[in-house]
Amino acid sequence: MKKRCGACDSQKIIENLAITDRIDALNSFELSIPIQRKPDALFFKDKRNHPLRASVCGNCGKVELSIENPARFYEDFLESKNR
Numbered sequence: 001m002k003k004r005c006g007a008c009d010s011q012k013i014i015e016n017l018a019i020t021d022r023i024d025a026l027n028s029f030e031l032s033i034p035i036q037r038k039p040d041a042l043f044f045k046d047k048r049n050h051p052l053r054a055s056v057c058g059n060c061g062k063v064e065l066s067i068e069n070p071a072r073f074y075e076d077f078l079e080s081k082n083r
């Protein structure tokens with residue numbers, strides 16, 4: 001079943017797009033949500049960045065954001081709270 005837009009019900013959805021921000025003409029970086037997995041560790045604090053992905057409706061322009069790997073994101077989130 002094809003995905004539909006939550007705003008206009010169109011099926012013109014472009015999925016799984018990377019979102020980048022430009023630093024200057026030559027450099028850009030991908031937007032992500034960082035999670036500090038071992039906040040109390042003295043060394044090896046182990047921060048992991050979870051890339052954001054966008055789905056864009058080709059009819060009305062609505063943009064939806066999601067995390068590339070939600071299962072791993074949730075695991076890291078639980079680890080960040082584990083003290």
Ligand SMILES: [Zn+2]
Pocket residue numbers: 005006007008009010057058059060061062
């Ligand atoms: Zn739409």
